[in-house]
Amino acid sequence: xxxxxxxxxxxxxxxxxxxxxxxxxxxxxxxxxxxxxxxxxxxxxxxxxxxxxxxxxxxxxxxxxxxxxxxxxxxxxxxxxxxxxxxxxxxxx
Amino acid sequence: xxxxxxxxxxxxxxxxxxxxxxxxxxxxxxxxxxxxxxxxxxxxxxxxxxxxxxxxxxxxxxxxxxxxxxxxxxxxxxxxxxxxxxxxxxxxxxxxxxxxxxxxxxxxxxxxxxxxxxxxxxxxxxxxxxxxxxxxxxxxxxxxxxxxxxxxxxxxxxxxxxxxxxxxxxxxxxxxxxxxxxxxxxxxxxxxxxxxxxxxxxxxxxxxxxxxxxxxxxxxxxxxxxxxxxxxxxxxxxxxxxxxxxxxxxxxxxxxxxxxxxxxxxxxxxxxxxxxxxxxxxxxxxxxxxxxxxxxxxxxxxxxxxxxxxxxxxxxxxxxxxxxxxxxxxxxxxxxxxxxxxxxxxxxxxxxxxxxxxxxxxxxxxxxxxxxxxxxxxxxxxxxxxxxxxxxxxxxxxxxxxxxxxxxxxxxxxxxxxxxxxxxxxxxxxxxxxxxxxxxxxxxxxxxxxxxxxxxxxxxxxxxxxxxxxxxxxxxxxxxxxxxxxxxxxxxxxxxxxxxxxxxxxxxxxxxxxxxxxxxxxxxxxxxxxxxxxxxx
Numbered sequence: 196x197x198x199x200x201x202x203x204x205x206x207x208x209x210x211x212x213x214x215x216x217x218x219x220x221x222x223x224x225x226x227x228x229x230x231x232x233x234x235x236x237x238x239x240x241x242x243x244x245x246x247x248x249x250x251x252x253x254x255x256x257x258x259x260x261x262x263x264x265x266x267x268x269x270x271x272x273x274x275x276x277x278x279x280x281x282x283x284x285x286x287x288x
Numbered sequence: 289x290x291x292x293x294x295x296x297x298x299x300x301x302x303x304x305x306x307x308x309x310x311x312x313x314x315x316x317x318x319x320x321x322x323x324x325x326x327x328x329x330x331x332x333x334x335x336x337x338x339x340x341x342x343x344x345x346x347x348x349x350x351x352x353x354x355x356x357x358x359x360x361x362x363x364x365x366x367x368x369x370x371x372x373x374x375x376x377x378x379x380x381x382x383x384x385x386x387x388x389x390x391x392x393x394x395x396x397x398x399x400x401x402x403x404x405x406x407x408x409x410x411x412x413x414x415x416x417x418x419x420x421x422x423x424x425x426x427x428x429x430x431x432x433x434x435x436x437x438x439x440x441x442x443x444x445x446x447x448x449x450x451x452x453x454x455x456x457x458x459x460x461x462x463x464x465x466x467x468x469x470x471x472x473x474x475x476x477x478x479x480x481x482x483x484x485x486x487x488x489x490x491x492x493x494x495x496x497x498x499x500x501x502x503x504x505x506x507x508x509x510x511x512x513x514x515x516x517x518x519x520x521x522x523x524x525x526x527x528x529x530x531x532x533x534x535x536x537x538x539x540x541x542x543x544x545x546x547x548x549x550x551x552x553x554x555x556x557x558x559x560x561x562x563x564x565x566x567x568x569x570x571x572x573x574x575x576x577x578x579x580x581x582x583x584x585x586x587x588x589x590x591x592x593x594x595x596x597x598x599x600x601x602x603x604x605x606x607x608x609x610x611x612x613x614x615x616x617x618x619x620x621x622x623x624x625x626x627x628x629x630x631x632x633x634x635x636x637x638x639x640x641x642x643x644x645x646x647x648x649x650x651x652x653x654x655x656x657x658x659x660x661x662x663x664x665x666x667x668x669x670x671x672x673x674x675x676x677x678x679x680x681x682x683x684x685x686x687x688x689x690x691x692x693x694x695x696x697x698x699x700x701x702x703x704x705x706x707x708x709x710x711x712x713x714x715x716x717x718x719x720x721x722x723x724x725x726x727x728x729x730x731x732x733x734x735x736x737x738x739x740x741x742x743x744x745x746x747x748x749x750x751x752x753x754x755x756x757x758x759x760x761x762x763x764x765x766x767x768x769x770x771x772x773x774x775x776x777x778x779x780x781x782x783x784x785x786x787x788x789x790x791x792x793x794x795x796x797x798x799x800x801x802x803x804x805x806x807x808x809x810x811x812x813x814x815x816x817x818x819x820x821x822x823x824x825x
Contacts, residue, residue: 197640212472229577257595258641261631264496265644271472271493272651279474 196253197262199244204270207242210235212274223283243267303463310459314659315684318450320693322656324449326695328501332634332642335383338423338782341706343408343766345418347778348385351568352410354696358573359555360413361387364552367395368415370579373541373799377573379558381590382429383628391478392541420716421706426724427699432509435721436603440512446505448511453502456659461495464488480669482522483662490655497648498655504632507625511535531613534622537588541576549581552609560611561587568592575606577586583607589616591635650744660688686735686743693747696795700729700754707765708815741802746798756792757784 212218214235216226227235250266251259295518314321330337336711339345361377369375370392376390387408396402407416421639422429429435433442461467473491474485491498511518514747522528533539561570571590577583588599603613618626630636634645664685671677678684707717735743762785775783 204440215469215472218472221535257627258636261595261637262641262644265641265648268494268497268648268651269644271331271649272489273784275472275474275489278472279476282474 196249197266200249200253200263200272201266201270203242203246203249204267207239207246207275208267208270208274209239209277210242212278214239220280221278221285224285298399303465306459306462310456310463310763311663313452313457313459315654315663317452318656318660318663319687320445320593320651321453322691323651325653325656325701328431329653330699331424331431332649334424334428335381336424336780336784337387337427338421338425339383339780341423341703342386342416342418343762343768345385345416346675347382347768347773347776347780348382352380352385354379354381354410354556354568354570355562356554357408357413358558358570359412359553361389361408362413362551362554362575362578364408364413364415364575365389365391365575366578372404373544373548373577374539375578377575379570379572382568386416388409397735398688398781401571419706419711420710421720424715426702432505435725441617443509443512447509447820450505451500454506455719456665457491457495457499457502460548463766464492467492480662480665483658483665487655487658489554489660490651490658494648494651496657498652500631501649501652504628507628508632510625519799533599535571535599535620535625537586537601537615538574539576542582542584544577545581548579548583549583549607551575551578551583551606552585554585556609557585557602560604561589563600565589565600578606579714581607584612591630591633593636593776595630595636596623596626597629597633597635598623627719639752647781655691656700660684660692664688676740682740685740686732689735689740689743689747690728690732693744693751694728694735696751697731697747697754698728700751700758703758704761709759741797741805744802745799748795748802752792752795752799755788755795 208213213222213227214232216232219232230253246266247259247263250263253259304450339348348471358377362375365375365377371394373394374392374783378388378390380387386720387410389404389408391404393400393402393404408414410414426435432446434438434445435442437445464470465487470485470488473488474489475481495818506513513746518521518531522531529539554575558570558573562568569590570587572588574588575583576586585604585606586601588601589602591597598618600616602611603615604610605612634642636703637645663679668674668677671681702724705720709719709723711720731747736748738746754825759770762781768778768781770782770785773779773785
């Protein structure tokens, strides 16, 4: 269940990153429409909430919240790393 | 403090003030905080480190029965500490393959300690005859009370540093004006900008953890730091006793009957606890007045899957073995403390949760490290002559090298010492620690005499080499090389070796980056030169 929550958080934080113009430029070379950005942001926050629910439903509030805190931190690190790698690749081209 | 600040209008925003506060609060104790963070981080694997540092004890495939182990250790203590008023036996767990005990010495000889401490083999109950070592316990103790200092001083120092950390975190959040806009931003190869981005990412991603760990760290020692409330309220010994039992199941011995009576079997008592809390979830057995008719036995619940360290225990009559009392609740305030305490220690966690703690805590270590380095990066460009920085700059630079690269070397040196020191040498556990500090001081001296950039490269390289070769040393000095551990499914040893290689790779990568780094002064000089030429024209 923690793996599912982690993947969900990576996806959600990825959506949140892609809702930002700077990273849209970095990854796709163009900015998205405002509507698309807003949808991505909505999807991102929903994903984070669903992951929280999963984590708490699985292990209860005490352990669930602790695990969720760690999982979101690691997921943010993964998305961040992926963006850095992506940017480096594009810069080299 | 900064020349640039004078040029600006005299009234400075709250953000600028907070930025100064963040810079100086972080710098002043940054080196100690870095060491506290890193030793604390590895302490999440304290039991595994201890297993690695006692290679004579075979890999623990199944947990030894805690009840039997308790009975055997109690039998041994009955022989070596029969007249002691109090024994505390800590039982083996799925992660720890030893039992340990603490006992009071009733009439200590002058100059001798008033208590005894020993580690026991759970399968025999005999005192461990393996190499004498503090194991992972050393890093944990260093984390909150350092070493060589009296314990209370060390704890006060740790508390003062933790307060600085709270200030640095809060002021850092206020200073960071684009916390959401720059959430995922990293600008590669931009010198100071890149350092700041990395520092921000490490801080923000782990922010809930960093705040929690700093605050709860203070809570763990709150009765030391703020004893006055308790002093004022607890005017009678009875009240003090009631207060103590809210915090810990460690109770002082009661009045003796001075009538000898054999201690009832403690294994049966441990089994009662296991039936209540689950197998393997009894943490310790406390025996008061063993061998007396007034003997009492306290069986305390372990930490598994329980985010609280509040005491839960069973009290037994030590002679008849009858259950006298069950305590499974404390007051709301004590429970709050118990939860915060448990959050700090993370002992309730299973393996994945422990890894999460470790990784995020490592990010916290890197947060402090990048903050320290940034202080020099930011100021180097503004130096009048980058080749000959002023005294303060040089002090910070050298201390950064000694604390960041140096601590990795010292900690690895400690592990090398564990393998290389002869097993029979007297005071071996203490000498291992002396090795740690000697190596650290050596690194500091080295960092003082070498040019800073060379020192970074060489010392990070040395750390990488020591880490990478540690599994080799282990293979040569013990019968437990990597391949055999993998074949035997011993993931404590195999995982330890893999971790050393991963850390070696990290240090090697840092050394390489430092070596490839083109100092920015030259670029800045070029720019300055060009600007001058333009002015001349």
